[in-house]
Each structure stands twice: as C-alpha cells, then as structure tokens.
Amino acid sequence: MKKESIKTLLLSALVVCSMVLTSQIWFNEKLWSSDYDFFSVFKDKFSFIFKGSDSDSLSIGDTGAFDSIFAPNTILLSSNTGRAVYDSSGGKGEEINLIINDIIKSALSSSVSQVEENEWKNAIKGTNVYADYHVPVSLTAIGTFLEAQITEKGSFESFDKILIDCEKLSNTIVPVYFRDSASNTHYRINTPFDKTALTELFASSSNALNLSYSFELGLDKKAEGEASKHQSVLLDSYILLSLDETPMNIIKEEPINVLDQTEHILKTFGYNIKTVRKFTQTNGTENFVDSKSTLVISPKGYIEYTAVSDTSGLQIGEDGHITTAAAGVASLIDRILSPFYLSSGTKLFISSPLVETGGNSHTLTFGYMFDAIKIISDSDDCVVTVTNGKITHLKLNIKNYFEAEQKAPTNVLDIIDKAYTKNSGTTLDIEDLSTGYVKYGSIYEKVWLVTTKSSSPIIIE
Amino acid sequence: MKKLVVLLLSAILCFSSMVSFAAPAVLNPSAQSTANNLIVITNPPSISSTTQKGIVFCGYGESGVNVTFYKYNPLTGLYYPMTSGGENISLGIVYQSGLFWKKIDFTAGNHKVIVYAEKDGRVQIVKREINVLSPGIADNLFDYTLNFRPAYK
Numbered sequence: 001m002k003k004e005s006i007k008t009l010l011l012s013a014l015v016v017c018s019m020v021l022t023s024q025i026w027f028n029e030k031l032w033s034s035d036y037d038f039f040s041v042f043k044d045k046f047s048f049i050f051k052g053s054d055s056d057s058l059s060i061g062d063t064g065a066f067d068s069i070f071a072p073n074t075i076l077l078s079s080n081t082g083r084a085v086y087d088s089s090g091g092k093g094e095e096i097n098l099i100i101n102d103i104i105k106s107a108l109s110s111s112v113s114q115v116e117e118n119e120w121k122n123a124i125k126g127t128n129v130y131a132d133y134h135v136p137v138s139l140t141a142i143g144t145f146l147e148a149q150i151t152e153k154g155s156f157e158s159f160d161k162i163l164i165d166c167e168k169l170s171n172t173i174v175p176v177y178f179r180d181s182a183s184n185t186h187y188r189i190n191t192p193f194d195k196t197a198l199t200e201l202f203a204s205s206s207n208a209l210n211l212s213y214s215f216e217l218g219l220d221k222k223a224e225g226e227a228s229k230h231q232s233v234l235l236d237s238y239i240l241l242s243l244d245e246t247p248m249n250i251i252k253e254e255p256i257n258v259l260d261q262t263e264h265i266l267k268t269f270g271y272n273i274k275t276v277r278k279f280t281q282t283n284g285t286e287n288f289v290d291s292k293s294t295l296v297i298s299p300k301g302y303i304e305y306t307a308v309s310d311t312s313g314l315q316i317g318e319d320g321h322i323t324t325a326a327a328g329v330a331s332l333i334d335r336i337l338s339p340f341y342l343s344s345g346t347k348l349f350i351s352s353p354l355v356e357t358g359g360n361s362h363t364l365t366f367g368y369m370f371d372a373i374k375i376i377s378d379s380d381d382c383v384v385t386v387t388n389g390k391i392t393h394l395k396l397n398i399k400n401y402f403e404a405e406q407k408a409p410t411n412v413l414d415i416i417d418k419a420y421t422k423n424s425g426t427t428l429d430i431e432d433l434s435t436g437y438v439k440y441g442s443i444y445e446k447v448w449l450v451t452t453k454s455s456s457p458i459i460i461e
Numbered sequence: 462m463k464k465l466v467v468l469l470l471s472a473i474l475c476f477s478s479m480v481s482f483a484a485p486a487v488l489n490p491s492a493q494s495t496a497n498n499l500i501v502i503t504n505p506p507s508i509s510s511t512t513q514k515g516i517v518f519c520g521y522g523e524s525g526v527n528v529t530f531y532k533y534n535p536l537t538g539l540y541y542p543m544t545s546g547g548e549n550i551s552l553g554i555v556y557q558s559g560l561f562w563k564k565i566d567f568t569a570g571n572h573k574v575i576v577y578a579e580k581d582g583r584v585q586i587v588k589r590e591i592n593v594l595s596p597g598i599a600d601n602l603f604d605y606t607l608n609f610r611p612a613y614k
Contacts, residue, residue, distance in 0.1 A: 080512045080513050082515070210515065210564055212517055216504070216517075217503060217504040217517055217519045217562065218503030218504045218519070218520070219503055219504075219519065219520075219521075219560070221503070223501060223521075226497075226498055227498075227501045229498055230498070230500070230501065230521050230522050230523050230524075230559045231501070231521050231559065232521070232558055232559045232560075233521065233558045233559065233560050241562075243517065243562060243564050413556060413558075413560060413561070413562065414556075416556075416558050416560055417556040417557055417558045417560075419558075420557060420558035421557060421558075425557070428558070
C-alpha cells in the first residue's frame with residue numbers, strides 16, 4: 001500500500017511538471033523556436049484573442065516620448081521689450097510647450113474663423129507666444145494626441161505655426177492663430193483660457209533678443225519705379241532677422257560603441273537573446289535572425305530592423321493612425337537610446353509631416369539637431385515604416401555630438417552681403433535664412449544657409 | 462617756392478574733400494537733399510507711434526553710401542548727431558547688397574530724426590518722426606475702447 005501511494009505521488013508530480021512545462025512552451029514566446037513556428041502563425045491568425053497580451057507592445061500612453069518629437073522647434077515670447085527664444089526640449093521651453101498644448105486642446109473645441117494674413121502679421125508684432133513646428137501637423141493627429149474633442153473646423157485641416165495673442169491678458173478669451181505655410185492660410189480661434197500661466201510666463205521670461213521679422217522692417221516689399229534701383233535683395237516676410245551677432249561654433253561627432261548594448265537593443269526589439277541566431281560580418285557588423293525579423297547592428301552606430309512580413313513586425317499600437325505610429329516610434333527610439341550617454345544638446349526631431357494620409361501605412365523620418373540647430377545630412381538619420389500599428393522597417397543612426405570650439409560670431413548683414421556676392425551680384429530673392437551644421441571632414445561647422453527662389457541654397461561659412 | 466605752393470594747394474584740396482565727405486556737425490531743419498535716390502528707408506514710416514523703445518532704421522541703398530543719424534533739439538531748433546557711449550551713431554557704409562539696418566534706443570516722448578546719407582558729395586536727407594509711448598499710456602488707450610459693455614448678453 002505504501003509503495004502504491006509513493007508511485008501515485010510520483011506519477012502525479014510528473015504529470016503536473018509536464019503540464020507546467022507544456023504551458024510554458026505554449027504561452028511563453030521566448031521559448032518558441034526561431035525557425036518556422038506553429039505558435040507564431042497561430043497567434044498571428046487569431047490575434048484578436050491575444051489583444052493586450054503582447055509583452056512586446058510599446059505603450060502609446062508614453063506621452064513623454066511623444067512630447068519629444070511633437071514639439072515646436074522654435075518658441076518665441078514677444079513683448080514690447082523684445083523677443084526671447086526657447087528650445088522646447090528643456091527647462092522653460094518645456095514649460096511653455098505644456099501651456100501651448102493646453103491652449104490647443106481648449107481651442108480645438110471652439111469654433112474657427114479664417115482670417116486674412118494681415119491679422120496674423122498684426123498679432124505677431126504684439127505680445128504673444130509663437131511656436132513653429134517646421135512640419136505640417138494635422139488637427140486629427142494633434143486631437144488624438146491631446147485627447148481633445150474637435151468641433152467642425154471646415155477647411156482648417158493642418159498647421160505648422162501657432163500664435164497665442166497675449167496682448168490683452170485681462171480679457172477672459174485668448175485669440176489663438178494658426179498658420180498653414182504651405183497654403184498661406186490663417187485661422188483664428190477665440191478660446192477661454194486661464195491667463196495666470198501666461199501672465200507668469202512673461203513675468204519670468206529671459207533676456208530679450210533683438211529679433212525682427214522682415215515684414216516688420218519692410219524688407220519684404222518689392223520696390224517700384226525709381227526706388228527699385230538699389231533693391232538687390234528681397235526677403236521673405238517671415239524671415240526672422242537677428243540684429244545682434246550670432247554665435248558660431250564647431251561640433252564633432254563622438255564615436256559610440258553600439259555593440260556594448262547589443263543585448264539591450266535585442267530585448268527592445270523583442271528578441272529572445274537565448275534563441276536568436278547571430279551572424280557576424282568581417283567588419284564587425286552583427287546580424288540577428290528569428291522567424292519574424294532580422295536585425296543588423298553595426299559597430300558604427302547603425303541599426304536596421306526588417307520584419308519578414310507586414311504582419312510579423314514589432315507591435316507598437318492597435319490602430320493605423322499616424323499619431324499612434326509616431327508615439328510608438330518615439331517610445332521605441334527613447335528605449336533604444338536610453339543606455340547611451342548622449343550630450344544634452346543632441347536631439348532627434350521629426351522631419352516628416354504629422355498628417356493623416358488615410359492609409360494604414362506611415363513612413364516617419366527623423367534628423368538630428370544640436371542645441372536646436374539642424375545637422376544637415378545627405379539622408380535621414382532615422383526612417384521608420386509602420387503598417388497597421390506594427391513597425392515593419394526601421395533604420396537608425398545613433399549619433400552623439402559635442403561642441404568642439406567657438407568661432408567668431410557673425411552678423412546677418414555680412415551674411416546677406418556674402419550671399420549676394422556669391423550669387424554673382426544679381427538680385428537675391430531670399431526665401432529662408434537659417435543656420436545649420438554642415439560636415440567638413442571630421443568636424444561639423446555651423447554655417448548660414450541662404451535659400452533662394454531661383455538658385456540652389458547658398459552656404460556661407 | 463613753386464613746390465611749396467603746389468604742396469599747399471594739394472593739402473588744401475585733400476582736406477577740403479575730406480570736409481565735404483564728413484557729416485556736418487549740425488543740421489538745420491531746412492537742410493535739403495541734393496540727391497533723392499541714395500537710400501530708401503523701409504522702417505520706420507515717416508510718422509509712427511510705438512511702445513517699443515528700440516527702433517530699427519532699415520532699408521536699402523546705393524553701395525558705399527555713408528549713413529548717420531541726427532536728432533532734433535527743440536531748445537535750439539537744430540539737429541545734432543545722435544550719440545551712444547560718446548560716439549556718433551552711424552551705420553557706416555552701406556554694403557554691396559544695399560541692405561542696411563541699425564537699431565537705436567529712444568526714451569519715451571516725441572523724437573524727430575534725420576537720416577543723413579552721403580556719397581561723393583551727393584546728400585540725401587530723410588526725415589522721420591517717432592512717438593515712443595510709455596506702456597501705461599498705450600494700455601489706457603486700449604482699455605478706453607474696450608470697456609463698453611454690450612446692452613445685451
């Protein structure tokens with residue numbers, strides 16, 4: 001009898017163990033085979049059952065990551081003492097960006113009026129908060145991100161610039177202007193908003209700079225008759241001119257050993273580090289392969305992820321909206337970069353429009369900035385394709401920049417003069433005047449980029 | 462003797478040409494232009510009111526023109542060179558591209574300014590009148606127009 005009891009106990013234990021191990025194999029993806037895998041196919045076919053259970057799914061509620069890509073590249077606080085410039089990624093700029101988002105959220109539920117450009121220009125001249133996103137942003141995308149109800153907006157679909165008129169902060173209504181540069185259309189929404197935050201903003205703003213738009217100085221108007229004799233340069237109305245000297249510098253790229261963080265990168269992409277197959281090329285580039293995708297990691301900081309099909313990509317969201325895609329991609333990039341000590345001035349910014357195209361596939365592109373100034377590159381530093389909420393392709397160059405040396409400051413008038421001379425002394429119709437970093441050998445030099453209507457961009461060092 | 466005379470004459474000619482190129486120490490309100498196409502001032506307009514103390518004088522002109530600024534003194538009825546830090550405010554020579562700008566700070570009040578442009582003996586005088594309002598006055602003006610309540614809600 002005793003022997004029988006022991007046998008029964010042992011058998012029961014064995015059965016329980018086998019059941020536990022079987023359940024692990026069935027439901028723990030990390031134990032699934034890296035080649036053809038019935039369970040992967042089963043899960044993909046019945047994905048509606050497994051909704052919300054995918055441990056690789058990135059949280060699209062991570063608005064901190066989305067804030068880093070959906071944020072204005074330029075913020076200006078204008079008052080009668082001058083204009084203060086902020087970078088939205090740090091300190092006061094971040095605080096202003098939060099206020100702007102609150103105001104946009106409030107404005108989306110109010111009615112809109114289309115206005116003439118003169119009204120926009122008059123508002124720019126006064127006391128205001130101005131933000132330039134540099135890429136078109138659709139109302140749908142921003143509404144989804146801010147979880148705001150959008151009332152009927154008629155023809156108003158997207159914008160790239162916003163201006164909050166703070167001329168009369170004693171009133172209860174704040175006029176908010178939106179500009180769509182591509183179509184040169186302007187809209188105004190009068191929205192109720194608590195002015196306390198705005199009032200405190202101006203009270204604590206930093207030293208104002210001598211900045212003027214070219215239309216404020218009348219340098220955008222084409223002269224006629226005798227007066228046109230000496231007008232050799234015409235500036236676009238919205239070029240912001242600095243009347244002070246602009247500091248210039250040189251930056252360098254710091255090499256990053258990406259392979260030190262291979263395990264972290266693999267886990268971020270959802271690979272089972274114990275079962276993924278690895279191949280190393282002669283140049284040190286590592287290739288990782290499983291049943292769903294391949295991952296290339298180069299020692300020089302290049303990462304490329306490719307899914308074998310649109311259905312086997314890395315899940316980042318549940319729908320095909322561009323906001324979902326952008327937020328998910330932002331979270332992923334944040335995670336990839338988290339163990340690398342990038343300098344505070346190095347930032348990735350989105351360079352593709354945040355506008356719904358109507359399809360379920362989106363391609364997002366990113367570039368690098370240093371201290372809010374673009375680093376000019378022949379190709380995008382990051383390209384991500386998202387289809388139906390899954391990343392199917394990602395290319396990312398991980399870079400880190402640091403300031404190497406200061407150069408003599410420049411004067412904008414000098415720059416325009418040099419551009420005029422380089423243009424063989426013929427009339428210059430300047431569309432844009434900005435600074436950027438251009439690579440020369442092993443350094444990146446801050447230069448002026450003069451964009452004209454008639455010729456290719458002129459670079460002035 | 463002949464050499465001395467020639468030397469003296471050359472010196473006189475040199476100095477007289479320098480005198481004719483230098484901006485005058487004082488300008489009479491009735492001073493007239495001898496040329497009207499040396500510069501075009503795009504900002505500020507002829508008469509303007511603003512709450513901003515810093516006014517940007519800008520425009521475009523013939524390359525090589527020398528531009529200086531004069532301000533009216535109501536006590537003497539004359540225009541004197543504007544100064545900053547003990548030196549005359551001047552934007553110097555207009556660049557090859559023809560563009561120029563100079564920011565000048567003013568105190569609150571009414572100011573009459575002459576922009577004096579000169580090249581090769583040709584002179585152009587451009588007058589500007591700027592009224593710098595103190596912020597309190599500007600606010601009161603706006604409040605006066607906005608404090609009427611509608612008769613209906």
